[in-house]
Amino acid sequence: MPGRPAPSRRTVLRGAALTPVAGLGLGACSPGGETVDSEPTAPVDLGAESEIAPGGAKLYRDHNVVVSRDAEGGLKAYSTICTHALCPINKLEGTKLICPCHGSEFDATNGEVLQQPATAPLKELPVQAKGGRIVAGPAPTA
């Protein structure tokens, strides 16, 4: 195109710097490969039970699970895959989960929607304390 300047040195450098990031993104989403953005399909050991105080909650981003503990010590676990458009939720403030994609908010103690656009509650997952560890996720199907 006439008059269009050649790419500046800065543009070229920036393009080169972005390449590894783009490559990583493609790898994580390869078709047919295991997706990282899903809830557990089998029980997973999340960590020490003592990490969650009564009335508190903890977000396990690597597993897309949030676990909360009620005042009596009971545990609840929910998938943190947003029910609006399936983004993994990456933020927990107190017991409020906030989706980065469109701002939906959920209550980590019961999975209920606090703020739309999501309208469906988070999916509850089985959870138990085993030997001082928190284990959450559905039992394997026989």
Ligand code: FES
């Ligand atoms: Fe979470 Fe849209 S995917 S608000």
